[in-house]
């Protein structure tokens with residue numbers, strides 16, 4: 001059985017308390033390992049190591065050397081690609097066809113892209129007139145923010161963690177990472193890669209545990225961290241803001257969503273079906289940017305629904321290492337129960353069940369896993385629970401619409417504002433509708449196409465702040481002005 005330890009100051013260490021919890025395979029619910037649970041002592045050690053590294057070799061390292069090391073980290077992940085792939089798939093149950101295209105390569109790319117991006121970003125400078133006629137020169141410089149607490153979720157563990165750690169380290173910060181208790185493996189394995197790449201001790205630290213009254217809370221309330229970057233549920237974000245309020249610090253939050261897809265009658269139907277199939281069902285619906293509300297213009301509603309249903313029914317549920325598998329299980333029994341309770345609620349509130357709605361029969365050891373069927377409903381009012389709340393499962397409600405104004409109003413009638421997809425071949429309409437949707441990212445005729453130079457984040461209850469490209473600099477650095485009287 002694998003033993004998963006903390007990574008503090010360049011070393012793998014167990015918990016002083018001896019407390020551990022189980023590492024479970026969601027496809028079978030078999031225990032694969034034990035994970036050490038950090039107490040306050042380990043969190044203190046990790047934060048102290050991160051502070052020491054800031055003052056030590058990392059803080060003093062020339063930028064070019066720092067960026068070269070981050071390239072080595074990316075190369076190190078790619079060199080151990082199969083180990084990362086297996087670790088990620090065992091923790092999440094996701095098919096290797098998905099993780100080998102998205103999670104691992106994008107996880108590695110996060111180190112290279114941000115290292116390359118930040119090297120050449122200028123700051124501003126102003127000449128000021130003064131009464132003596134000699135003037136003053138103002139120029140801005142960026143300093144690392146300090147020790148960044150990174151709290152990450154289980155749905156894309158390596159990708160979403162490195163999307164924070166990459167820019168944080170590129171800006172010269174040090175980090176203490178608390179991965180989700182469900183998915184501790186790849187974050188831990190990255191410690192080995194950091195050491196091999198020559199990252200100084202204490203720059204990258206990992207502590208394991210849960211949220212409240214555990215590693216997550218001990219880290220976010222720690223007085224010696226300088227910023228918190230968090231990806232997870234909206235209500236966890238609210239708890240972190242409250243718990244950390246005493247120490248006044250910057251937060252960057254990427255939270256939940258209830259994302260619409262708007263399919264116009266003038267869309268390319270093949271593209272819209274392929275994209276919506278992915279946006280609803282990829283990663284078993286456990287993608288923050290995924291679609292749970294599909295609005296289809298009435299003339300093509302029946303054709304769209306029957307083609308999406310046929311495609312959903314063709315999804316292959318199975319083991320991560322089976323090349324035919326297109327969908328894995330949900331992350332945990334608890335999450336399976338949550339998703340199934342929404343499946344029941346939809347029926348209670350009068351939905352037409354088009355496909356799915358239950359638990360599939362799975363062979364052998366997989367019978368014990370957290371499986372649910374890909375599910376599609378129609379016929380609910382916009383006020384129904386499954387149209388309003390984030391489910392985070394492989395399901396959607398499909399609703400016909402008659403006008404652009406009507407669909408924009410429905411799409412925006414949510415407390416969330418993370419992502420949206422628009423399917424149309426009419427360029428003017430695409431721009432017009434995209435501009436009106438309250439979402440941090442709007443895709444036109446695509447989904448999950450990400451350019452790391454662009455701003456990313458959510459409106460309303462979907463987040464605070466933007467990361468990506470130069471926008472990451474706003475969170476991961478302190479911008480200060482130097483005023484020189486000439």
Ligand code: NAD
Nearest residue numbers: 153154179180210211212216217232233236254255256288
């Ligand atoms: P979660 O909020 O349950 O957990 C996320 C992390 O927070 C975990 O590491 C957890 O241990 C930690 N945590 C929980 N309570 C805490 C507390 N009180 N103090 C400190 N840390 C605490 O989220 P999840 O279930 O892992 O992930 C799914 C959610 O994440 C969904 O709502 C999804 O929409 C959201 N998400 C958002 C984005 C985005 O970019 N906006 C990306 C991925 C996931």
